[in-house]
Amino acid sequence: MKRDLDLDLVLDVRDVHKHFTLHLRGGLQLPVLRGVSLQVAGGECVALVGPSGRGKSTLMKCLYGSYAVNAGALWLRRGDGEGLDLASASPQTWVAMRRREIAYVSQFLRALPRQAALDVVAERRLQAHPAEVIEGADPLDDGPYLAALDTARDAARLLLARLNLPESLWGLPPATFSGGEQQRVNIARGFVEPARLLLLDEPTASLDAGNRRIVIDLIREAKAAGAAVVGIFHDEEVRDAVADRCVHFD
Numbered sequence: 001m002k003r004d005l006d007l008d009l010v011l012d013v014r015d016v017h018k019h020f021t022l023h024l025r026g027g028l029q030l031p032v033l034r035g036v037s038l039q040v041a042g043g044e045c046v047a048l049v050g051p052s053g054r055g056k057s058t059l060m061k062c063l064y065g066s067y068a069v070n071a072g073a074l075w076l077r078r079g080d081g082e083g084l085d086l087a088s089a090s091p092q093t094w095v096a097m098r099r100r101e102i103a104y105v106s107q108f109l110r111a112l113p114r115q116a117a118l119d120v121v122a123e124r125r126l127q128a129h130p131a132e133v134i135e136g137a138d139p140l141d142d143g144p145y146l147a148a149l150d151t152a153r154d155a156a157r158l159l160l161a162r163l164n165l166p167e168s169l170w171g172l173p174p175a176t177f178s179g180g181e182q183q184r185v186n187i188a189r190g191f192v193e194p195a196r197l198l199l200l201d202e203p204t205a206s207l208d209a210g211n212r213r214i215v216i217d218l219i220r221e222a223k224a225a226g227a228a229v230v231g232i233f234h235d236e237e238v239r240d241a242v243a244d245r246c247v248h249f250d
């Protein structure tokens, strides 16, 4: 389904319902989101606030396509200005949206085993800016791919350095990193490619004060570049520093 969205709106969540079906409990249904609506403009940050277990992370996962909604609409205004209902998007559309339009920083890093931290970050950039396909080029020529990878790695290096991740860790898989180190890799991956919709689930939970300030700056810069940000920030100092308004899940 397509629709024109108001010019400044990036996200328009309309009357979303989501329940989980517990198959091991005889198909018991657990309602989590009951008629949630929210709108977020470009350059705005909306914080989801409320007691534990009310569905804040569930909504984030619906907005990233990890969970399907049972009813309602999730309108996203794409870069080309067209409104797209993510609630009925095909898997291919979700892949494309994740590649270019929607970024998600979850609380915990999920990365491929044995992939170096630098490439965990660079990969997202590379997906948005893959190697140019040159007609008639030798299919065995890795040059264009390596050039695109180099550019993506440069962007990843800049961000990892800004987030104070020691250079000695960049070539190592993050599985054994500390919580705060893993979180910074996750943040770098979320911010390495500008997104129209930025989803942040507790992005500073494991960070020290200095790195929290850097993340606040990154969020502010993303807003200034026009991103619509939806965040869960239990840290009130961070929330106050970046959120324009709160939506309460009571």
Ligand SMILES: Nc1ncnc2c1ncn2[C@@H]1O[C@H](COP(=O)(O)OP(=O)(O)OP(=O)(O)O)[C@@H](O)[C@H]1O
Pocket (backbone or CB within 6 Å): 020, 030, 032, 050, 051, 052, 053, 054, 055, 056, 057, 058, 059
């Ligand atoms: N995959 C799932 N299967 C079954 N129940 C789930 C699933 N994911 C979440 N839930 C349930 O949905 C409810 C909402 O969870 P959610 O993580 O969205 O809450 P939250 O508001 O983000 O909480 P917190 O602030 O503690 O992170 C909880 O009762 C949780 O157990």
